[in-house]
Amino acid sequence: MSGEVPLLRLLDVSKRFGGVLALRDVSMDVGEGELVALIGPNGAGKSTLFKVICGVIKPDSGRIYFMGRDITGLPPERICRMGIARTHQVPRPFVGMSVLENVLVPASHARGLDMRRAEDLARDILRAVGLGGKADASIGSLTLYERRMLEIARALAADPRLLLLDEPFAGLNPEEAEEALELVRKLKVERRISIIWVEHVMGLLRRTADRVVVLNQGEKIADGTFREVVHSAQVITAYLGE
Ligand code: ADP
Ligand code: MG
Numbered sequence: 001m002s003g004e005v006p007l008l009r010l011l012d013v014s015k016r017f018g019g020v021l022a023l024r025d026v027s028m029d030v031g032e033g034e035l036v037a038l039i040g041p042n043g044a045g046k047s048t049l050f051k052v053i054c055g056v057i058k059p060d061s062g063r064i065y066f067m068g069r070d071i072t073g074l075p076p077e078r079i080c081r082m083g084i085a086r087t088h089q090v091p092r093p094f095v096g097m098s099v100l101e102n103v104l105v106p107a108s109h110a111r112g113l114d115m116r117r118a119e120d121l122a123r124d125i126l127r128a129v130g131l132g133g134k135a136d137a138s139i140g141s142l143t144l145y146e147r148r149m150l151e152i153a154r155a156l157a158a159d160p161r162l163l164l165l166d167e168p169f170a171g172l173n174p175e176e177a178e179e180a181l182e183l184v185r186k187l188k189v190e191r192r193i194s195i196i197w198v199e200h201v202m203g204l205l206r207r208t209a210d211r212v213v214v215l216n217q218g219e220k221i222a223d224g225t226f227r228e229v230v231h232s233a234q235v236i237t238a239y240l241g242e
Contacts, residue, residue, distance in 0.1 A: 144172065
Protein backbone atom coordinates (compact mmCIF):
# COMPACT_ATOMS: atom_id res chain seq x y z
CA MET A 1 0.00 0.00 0.00
CA SER A 2 1.16 3.52 -0.70
CA GLY A 3 0.60 4.68 2.86
CA GLU A 4 -3.01 5.77 2.28
CA VAL A 5 -5.79 4.23 4.35
CA PRO A 6 -7.59 1.42 2.48
CA LEU A 7 -11.39 1.50 2.42
CA LEU A 8 -11.52 -1.79 4.30
CA ARG A 9 -8.78 -3.50 6.27
CA LEU A 10 -8.98 -6.85 8.03
CA LEU A 11 -6.20 -7.67 10.46
CA ASP A 12 -5.74 -11.25 11.70
CA VAL A 13 -9.46 -11.98 11.90
CA SER A 14 -10.36 -15.37 13.42
CA LYS A 15 -13.69 -17.03 14.08
CA ARG A 16 -14.33 -20.48 15.52
CA PHE A 17 -17.60 -22.44 15.55
CA GLY A 18 -17.11 -25.25 18.03
CA GLY A 19 -14.44 -27.46 16.50
CA VAL A 20 -14.38 -25.61 13.18
CA LEU A 21 -11.96 -22.75 12.66
CA ALA A 22 -14.04 -20.90 10.05
CA LEU A 23 -11.56 -18.02 9.77
CA ARG A 24 -7.92 -18.23 10.75
CA ASP A 25 -5.93 -14.98 11.04
CA VAL A 26 -7.33 -13.53 7.83
CA SER A 27 -5.87 -10.17 6.80
CA MET A 28 -6.82 -8.32 3.65
CA ASP A 29 -7.32 -4.81 2.27
CA VAL A 30 -9.87 -3.48 -0.18
CA GLY A 31 -9.04 -0.20 -1.89
CA GLU A 32 -11.33 2.58 -3.12
CA GLY A 33 -13.16 1.46 -6.26
CA GLU A 34 -11.66 -2.02 -6.25
CA LEU A 35 -13.52 -5.18 -7.23
CA VAL A 36 -12.06 -8.04 -5.23
CA ALA A 37 -13.10 -11.60 -6.05
CA LEU A 38 -13.20 -13.78 -2.96
CA ILE A 39 -13.15 -17.41 -4.00
CA GLY A 40 -12.75 -20.72 -2.25
CA PRO A 41 -14.23 -24.21 -2.03
CA ASN A 42 -17.38 -24.92 -0.02
CA GLY A 43 -16.91 -24.28 3.69
CA ALA A 44 -13.84 -22.09 3.09
CA GLY A 45 -15.24 -19.31 5.30
CA LYS A 46 -16.42 -16.87 2.62
CA SER A 47 -19.90 -16.23 4.01
CA THR A 48 -18.50 -16.10 7.54
CA LEU A 49 -16.08 -13.41 6.42
CA PHE A 50 -19.00 -11.34 5.10
CA LYS A 51 -20.95 -11.78 8.33
CA VAL A 52 -17.95 -10.67 10.35
CA ILE A 53 -17.46 -7.56 8.19
CA CYS A 54 -21.18 -6.65 8.50
CA GLY A 55 -21.21 -7.17 12.25
CA VAL A 56 -23.71 -10.06 12.11
CA ILE A 57 -21.18 -12.19 13.96
CA LYS A 58 -18.29 -11.00 16.09
CA PRO A 59 -14.80 -12.31 15.41
CA ASP A 60 -13.02 -14.09 18.26
CA SER A 61 -9.92 -12.04 17.56
CA GLY A 62 -8.57 -9.56 15.04
CA ARG A 63 -9.71 -6.08 13.99
CA ILE A 64 -11.77 -4.67 11.13
CA TYR A 65 -11.28 -1.09 9.93
CA PHE A 66 -13.58 0.77 7.55
CA MET A 67 -12.45 4.16 6.25
CA GLY A 68 -9.81 4.13 8.95
CA ARG A 69 -12.29 3.53 11.78
CA ASP A 70 -12.29 0.42 13.92
CA ILE A 71 -15.72 -1.17 13.36
CA THR A 72 -14.99 -4.49 15.11
CA GLY A 73 -17.98 -5.56 17.18
CA LEU A 74 -20.26 -2.66 16.14
CA PRO A 75 -23.91 -3.61 15.61
CA PRO A 76 -24.93 -4.40 11.99
CA GLU A 77 -27.25 -1.36 11.68
CA ARG A 78 -24.39 0.99 12.54
CA ILE A 79 -22.06 -0.70 10.08
CA CYS A 80 -24.76 -0.54 7.40
CA ARG A 81 -25.27 3.17 8.00
CA MET A 82 -21.52 3.71 7.74
CA GLY A 83 -21.69 2.35 4.19
CA ILE A 84 -21.36 -1.43 4.00
CA ALA A 85 -24.20 -3.41 2.41
CA ARG A 86 -24.45 -7.03 1.37
CA THR A 87 -26.59 -9.36 -0.67
CA HIS A 88 -27.51 -12.83 0.58
CA GLN A 89 -26.65 -16.08 -1.11
CA VAL A 90 -30.37 -16.84 -1.15
CA PRO A 91 -32.29 -13.62 -1.96
CA ARG A 92 -34.42 -12.39 0.94
CA PRO A 93 -37.11 -10.09 -0.44
CA PHE A 94 -40.13 -9.01 1.62
CA VAL A 95 -42.52 -11.39 -0.10
CA GLY A 96 -45.76 -9.55 0.72
CA MET A 97 -44.50 -6.26 -0.76
CA SER A 98 -44.15 -4.93 -4.29
CA VAL A 99 -40.77 -4.60 -6.00
CA LEU A 100 -40.77 -0.85 -5.34
CA GLU A 101 -41.60 -1.29 -1.63
CA ASN A 102 -38.75 -3.78 -1.33
CA VAL A 103 -36.28 -1.04 -2.27
CA LEU A 104 -38.18 1.77 -0.57
CA VAL A 105 -37.96 0.23 2.88
CA PRO A 106 -34.17 -0.07 3.03
CA ALA A 107 -33.80 3.32 1.29
CA SER A 108 -35.87 5.18 3.88
CA HIS A 109 -34.51 3.14 6.77
CA ALA A 110 -30.79 3.35 6.03
CA ARG A 111 -30.73 6.92 4.75
CA GLY A 112 -33.43 8.41 6.97
CA LEU A 113 -35.32 9.81 3.95
CA ASP A 114 -38.98 10.80 3.94
CA MET A 115 -41.22 8.55 1.80
CA ARG A 116 -41.39 10.89 -1.17
CA ARG A 117 -37.61 11.14 -1.54
CA ALA A 118 -37.13 7.48 -0.72
CA GLU A 119 -39.53 6.62 -3.54
CA ASP A 120 -37.66 8.78 -6.08
CA LEU A 121 -34.44 7.13 -5.04
CA ALA A 122 -35.93 3.62 -5.13
CA ARG A 123 -37.27 4.19 -8.66
CA ASP A 124 -33.89 5.46 -9.75
CA ILE A 125 -32.14 2.36 -8.36
CA LEU A 126 -34.70 0.04 -9.97
CA ARG A 127 -34.05 1.69 -13.34
CA ALA A 128 -30.29 1.29 -12.79
CA VAL A 129 -30.65 -2.48 -12.35
CA GLY A 130 -33.08 -2.85 -15.25
CA LEU A 131 -36.22 -3.27 -13.13
CA GLY A 132 -37.72 0.16 -13.88
CA GLY A 133 -40.78 -1.40 -15.48
CA LYS A 134 -41.38 -3.82 -12.60
CA ALA A 135 -41.92 -1.36 -9.74
CA ASP A 136 -45.50 -2.48 -9.07
CA ALA A 137 -44.94 -6.19 -9.74
CA SER A 138 -45.24 -8.73 -6.96
CA ILE A 139 -42.16 -10.68 -5.88
CA GLY A 140 -43.79 -13.95 -6.94
CA SER A 141 -44.02 -12.79 -10.56
CA LEU A 142 -40.27 -12.14 -10.91
CA THR A 143 -37.89 -14.42 -12.78
CA LEU A 144 -34.75 -15.66 -11.02
CA TYR A 145 -32.69 -13.05 -12.90
CA GLU A 146 -35.03 -10.29 -11.73
CA ARG A 147 -34.95 -11.55 -8.14
CA ARG A 148 -31.18 -11.49 -8.18
CA MET A 149 -31.16 -7.93 -9.53
CA LEU A 150 -33.71 -6.91 -6.88
CA GLU A 151 -31.40 -8.25 -4.19
CA ILE A 152 -28.66 -5.97 -5.53
CA ALA A 153 -31.09 -3.03 -5.75
CA ARG A 154 -31.99 -3.51 -2.08
CA ALA A 155 -28.33 -3.44 -1.10
CA LEU A 156 -27.77 -0.29 -3.21
CA ALA A 157 -30.70 1.40 -1.48
CA ALA A 158 -28.53 1.76 1.63
CA ASP A 159 -26.05 3.90 -0.37
CA PRO A 160 -23.01 1.69 0.28
CA ARG A 161 -19.38 2.59 -0.28
CA LEU A 162 -18.62 -1.12 -0.05
CA LEU A 163 -20.90 -3.79 -1.46
CA LEU A 164 -20.54 -7.43 -0.46
CA LEU A 165 -22.02 -9.81 -3.02
CA ASP A 166 -22.43 -13.45 -2.00
CA GLU A 167 -22.70 -15.56 -5.16
CA PRO A 168 -25.09 -12.97 -6.61
CA PHE A 169 -25.76 -14.78 -9.87
CA ALA A 170 -26.04 -18.39 -8.77
CA GLY A 171 -28.47 -20.30 -10.96
CA LEU A 172 -28.38 -17.87 -13.88
CA ASN A 173 -27.44 -19.14 -17.31
CA PRO A 174 -24.10 -17.89 -18.75
CA GLU A 175 -25.67 -15.16 -20.92
CA GLU A 176 -27.75 -13.82 -18.04
CA ALA A 177 -24.73 -13.92 -15.75
CA GLU A 178 -22.62 -11.98 -18.29
CA GLU A 179 -25.36 -9.40 -18.68
CA ALA A 180 -25.73 -9.02 -14.91
CA LEU A 181 -21.97 -8.79 -14.49
CA GLU A 182 -21.80 -5.96 -17.03
CA LEU A 183 -24.52 -4.14 -15.14
CA VAL A 184 -22.73 -4.46 -11.80
CA ARG A 185 -19.49 -3.27 -13.37
CA LYS A 186 -21.30 -0.18 -14.63
CA LEU A 187 -22.87 0.47 -11.23
CA LYS A 188 -19.49 0.18 -9.59
CA VAL A 189 -17.96 2.82 -11.86
CA GLU A 190 -20.94 5.20 -11.86
CA ARG A 191 -21.57 5.05 -8.13
CA ARG A 192 -17.89 4.68 -7.16
CA ILE A 193 -18.47 1.66 -4.96
CA SER A 194 -15.96 -0.96 -4.00
CA ILE A 195 -17.05 -4.58 -4.17
CA ILE A 196 -16.07 -7.87 -2.60
CA TRP A 197 -17.65 -10.58 -4.68
CA VAL A 198 -17.84 -14.16 -3.46
CA GLU A 199 -17.86 -16.94 -6.01
CA HIS A 200 -17.27 -20.63 -5.62
CA VAL A 201 -15.03 -20.70 -8.70
CA MET A 202 -13.25 -17.99 -10.63
CA GLY A 203 -14.89 -18.42 -14.06
CA LEU A 204 -17.24 -15.47 -14.33
CA LEU A 205 -14.93 -12.97 -12.65
CA ARG A 206 -11.61 -13.78 -14.26
CA ARG A 207 -11.71 -10.82 -16.62
CA THR A 208 -13.43 -8.39 -14.27
CA ALA A 209 -11.83 -8.68 -10.84
CA ASP A 210 -9.06 -6.23 -10.00
CA ARG A 211 -7.75 -8.69 -7.44
CA VAL A 212 -8.43 -12.22 -6.30
CA VAL A 213 -8.32 -13.50 -2.75
CA VAL A 214 -8.54 -17.24 -2.19
CA LEU A 215 -9.74 -18.78 1.08
CA ASN A 216 -9.40 -22.44 1.96
CA GLN A 217 -10.46 -23.97 5.27
CA GLY A 218 -10.57 -20.56 6.89
CA GLU A 219 -7.16 -19.50 5.71
CA LYS A 220 -6.15 -16.98 3.06
CA ILE A 221 -3.95 -18.94 0.68
CA ALA A 222 -3.55 -16.43 -2.16
CA ASP A 223 -4.04 -12.72 -2.82
CA GLY A 224 -3.07 -11.15 -6.12
CA THR A 225 -3.99 -10.78 -9.76
CA PHE A 226 -5.88 -13.57 -11.47
CA ARG A 227 -2.68 -14.71 -13.19
CA GLU A 228 -0.72 -14.85 -9.94
CA VAL A 229 -3.46 -16.70 -8.14
CA VAL A 230 -4.13 -19.43 -10.72
CA HIS A 231 -0.48 -20.37 -10.70
CA SER A 232 -0.33 -20.75 -6.92
CA ALA A 233 0.39 -24.36 -5.96
CA GLN A 234 -1.74 -24.00 -2.82
CA VAL A 235 -4.73 -22.84 -4.85
CA ILE A 236 -4.41 -25.71 -7.30
CA THR A 237 -4.18 -28.23 -4.45
CA ALA A 238 -7.19 -26.70 -2.65
CA TYR A 239 -9.36 -27.12 -5.71
CA LEU A 240 -8.08 -30.51 -6.76
CA GLY A 241 -8.59 -31.82 -3.24
CA GLU A 242 -12.28 -30.93 -3.27
P1 ADP B 1 -18.42 -20.77 2.60
O1 ADP B 1 -19.34 -19.60 2.54
O2 ADP B 1 -17.04 -20.49 2.10
O3 ADP B 1 -18.98 -22.00 1.92
P2 ADP B 1 -18.98 -20.65 5.45
O4 ADP B 1 -18.40 -19.37 5.88
O5 ADP B 1 -20.44 -20.72 5.28
O6 ADP B 1 -18.22 -21.17 4.14
O7 ADP B 1 -18.58 -21.79 6.50
C1 ADP B 1 -17.25 -21.99 6.94
C2 ADP B 1 -17.22 -23.11 7.95
O8 ADP B 1 -17.86 -22.69 9.16
C3 ADP B 1 -17.95 -24.36 7.51
O9 ADP B 1 -17.28 -25.50 8.00
C4 ADP B 1 -19.32 -24.21 8.16
O10 ADP B 1 -19.91 -25.46 8.39
C5 ADP B 1 -18.98 -23.51 9.45
N1 ADP B 1 -20.05 -22.60 9.93
C6 ADP B 1 -20.49 -21.50 9.33
N2 ADP B 1 -21.46 -20.89 10.04
C7 ADP B 1 -21.65 -21.66 11.14
C8 ADP B 1 -22.51 -21.59 12.29
N3 ADP B 1 -23.37 -20.57 12.44
N4 ADP B 1 -22.41 -22.55 13.22
C9 ADP B 1 -21.52 -23.57 13.09
N5 ADP B 1 -20.68 -23.70 12.05
C10 ADP B 1 -20.73 -22.77 11.08
MG1 MG C 1 -21.17 -19.31 1.52
